[in-house]
Amino acid sequence: MNHHCMFCELRMLENLLNMHQLPDEIKEKTAREFFSYFSQLPENILSPQVARDIHVRIKKLTGISDPYKELKQKCNTMMLEMLPELRDRVSSSPDPFITALKLAIAGNIIDFAKSTDFNIYGTIERVLNSSFAIDHSAQLRSGINKAATVLYIGDNAGEIVLDRLFLEQLNHPGIIFAVRNEPILNDATTDDAIAAGIPQFAKVISTGSNAPSAILSEVSAEFSQIYNSASLIISKGQGNLEGLIDEKDKNIFFMLMIKCDHIAGLLKVKTGDYVIKNNRNTI
Amino acid sequence: MNHHCMFCELRMLENLLNMHQLPDEIKEKTAREFFSYFSQLPENILSPQVARDIHVRIKKLTGISDPYKELKQKCNTMMLEMLPELRDRVSSSPDPFITALKLAIAGNIIDFAKSTDFNIYGTIERVLNSSFAIDHSAQLRSGINKAATVLYIGDNAGEIVLDRLFLEQLNHPGIIFAVRNEPILNDATTDDAIAAGIPQFAKVISTGSNAPSAILSEVSAEFSQIYNSASLIISKGQGNLEGLIDEKDKNIFFMLMIKCDHIAGLLKVKTGDYVIKNNRNTI
Numbered sequence: 001m002n003h004h005c006m007f008c009e010l011r012m013l014e015n016l017l018n019m020h021q022l023p024d025e026i027k028e029k030t031a032r033e034f035f036s037y038f039s040q041l042p043e044n045i046l047s048p049q050v051a052r053d054i055h056v057r058i059k060k061l062t063g064i065s066d067p068y069k070e071l072k073q074k075c076n077t078m079m080l081e082m083l084p085e086l087r088d089r090v091s092s093s094p095d096p097f098i099t100a101l102k103l104a105i106a107g108n109i110i111d112f113a114k115s116t117d118f119n120i121y122g123t124i125e126r127v128l129n130s131s132f133a134i135d136h137s138a139q140l141r142s143g144i145n146k147a148a149t150v151l152y153i154g155d156n157a158g159e160i161v162l163d164r165l166f167l168e169q170l171n172h173p174g175i176i177f178a179v180r181n182e183p184i185l186n187d188a189t190t191d192d193a194i195a196a197g198i199p200q201f202a203k204v205i206s207t208g209s210n211a212p213s214a215i216l217s218e219v220s221a222e223f224s225q226i227y228n229s230a231s232l233i234i235s236k237g238q239g240n241l242e243g244l245i246d247e248k249d250k251n252i253f254f255m256l257m258i259k260c261d262h263i264a265g266l267l268k269v270k271t272g273d274y275v276i277k278n279n280r281n282t283i
Numbered sequence: 284m285n286h287h288c289m290f291c292e293l294r295m296l297e298n299l300l301n302m303h304q305l306p307d308e309i310k311e312k313t314a315r316e317f318f319s320y321f322s323q324l325p326e327n328i329l330s331p332q333v334a335r336d337i338h339v340r341i342k343k344l345t346g347i348s349d350p351y352k353e354l355k356q357k358c359n360t361m362m363l364e365m366l367p368e369l370r371d372r373v374s375s376s377p378d379p380f381i382t383a384l385k386l387a388i389a390g391n392i393i394d395f396a397k398s399t400d401f402n403i404y405g406t407i408e409r410v411l412n413s414s415f416a417i418d419h420s421a422q423l424r425s426g427i428n429k430a431a432t433v434l435y436i437g438d439n440a441g442e443i444v445l446d447r448l449f450l451e452q453l454n455h456p457g458i459i460f461a462v463r464n465e466p467i468l469n470d471a472t473t474d475d476a477i478a479a480g481i482p483q484f485a486k487v488i489s490t491g492s493n494a495p496s497a498i499l500s501e502v503s504a505e506f507s508q509i510y511n512s513a514s515l516i517i518s519k520g521q522g523n524l525e526g527l528i529d530e531k532d533k534n535i536f537f538m539l540m541i542k543c544d545h546i547a548g549l550l551k552v553k554t555g556d557y558v559i560k561n562n563r564n565t566i
Contacts, residue, residue: 003314039318
């Protein structure tokens with residue numbers, strides 16, 4: 001794990017400590033414990049695993065299982081209010097598949113790991129007027145058309161409403177939509193999937209893991225079985241990408257907005273870029 | 284040391300690592316060493332001592348003794364270019380002492396511990412149109428008038444040009460101006476004092492310490508002797524305040540812009556406030 005990711009995860013720890021009312025000496029003690037933990041991180045640990053460890057510890061310390069609950073609900077509500085207008089933009093656009101795909105990626109701006117201060121309106125306009133920095137959308141379209149089952153691994157609350165709009169557009173009978181097993185950051189759980197209306201368009205399952213990612217060594221047997229049998233996998237957001245980036249056996253499409261220079265460097269794009277990348281296609 | 288200060292110092296470490304061209308594995312190793320160091324910080328260590336330890340280690344690692352050298356020179360030059368105009372504003376103002384005092388505090392915005400992206404022009408206008416959040420300027424004025432010797436502990440390059448403007452205004456024969464012993468952050472050293480023309484108005488000495496503060500257990504015998512014999516002490520900026528805040532024996536005036544909520548809380552003011560505070564006056 002490189003030093004950029006370490007400092008980034010430490011910022012998440014700092015934000016979580018600042019969010020909660022705890023005595024100063026408890027905050028200092030917790031920070032020191034984590035500094036020790038960070039000094040000894042295993043070489044091959046993934047950022048989402050570190051994020052999970054931070055959240056598990058803070059949950060235990062505070063007794064609050066979902067510090068972002070209210071904010072997540074607000075994001076879902078805000079996006080549901082925008083849904084009719086965005087649906088009109090999709091259906092009236094020259095290529096509704098691409099428009100809905102772009103909006104699903106725009107939703108990826110709603111990421112509290114970076115900031116709770118995001119501009120969804122500006123992002124939507126920017127995505128709709130941008131090209132993808134990596135564009136494997138044609139392969140995605142034909143892949144979905146041919147696929148018996150598609151595993152769509154969701155990312156965040158709010159964002160999930162725009163995933164639903166994309167699912168509406170796909171109108172595919174074999175989609176399974178995966179959410180997180182329990183609250184972590186602003187990642188979508190089953191409650192968010194239901195709030196967003198996902199069950200109308202896909203079977204909803206959980207990864208079975210409490211990491212903000214799809215880490216195959218941690219997922220449930222159910223998720224694993226669906227992952228192994230799916231014809232095609234859509235991995236939404238940077239957290240899922242961090243868990244799946246080295247997978248070669250399956251046909252995976254990474255759909256995301258690039259959130260940091262480290263991931264930008266891995267994909268040879270820029271922070272802020274929009275990407276739809278197939279793991280088997282290097283073009 | 285509270286957790287806010289720890290995370291703040293870690294941001295300084297991150298910035299320093301990002302400033303330098305070093306192999307990723309060296310940066311990761313250095314970060315891990317510092318996480319271990321932070322996990323074991325002595326309870327009573329001061330933030331400027333932690334900042335010093337970070338700089339000493341990074342200097343050793345890179346062989347670069349003053350990473351901010353060029354930026355500091357630019358700040359000095361920029362402020363020297365503004366000096367004639369600011370001198371006119373002082374002399375044409377209703378109370379030149381207060382105007383020069385306000386400008387000296389405005390200079391405290393030039394602080395790379397927070398950011399290298401500061402707005403000196405906006406800050407000058409804001410200070411000139413603001414009241415001090417703590418205003419012991421009357422005591423300072425009468426104290427200086429009565430003082431045989433004044434020890435003025437400087438802070439940053441660039442800022443030091445506005446300290447010079449205040450010294451011009453004081454026109455006091457017994458001022459000793461202290462700078463840092465060696466480069467740390469953008470703190471002023473003897474070179475900066477000379478560039479700013481301080482020796483025309485004060486005897487320049489060094490603290491004898493490499494911390495970005497005046498920490499009495501670390502200073503040289505010369506500084507200590509001057510500190511002990513001075514009638515009045517002016518402590519510029521937050522770093523010096525952190526070293527001297529608990530001193531009761533001497534007559535100290537803290538002149539600064541408040542840079543963080545931790546110090547704001549200690550002084551019962553707000554971040555961004557301008558303060559001229561005597562350690563013996565609680566009003």
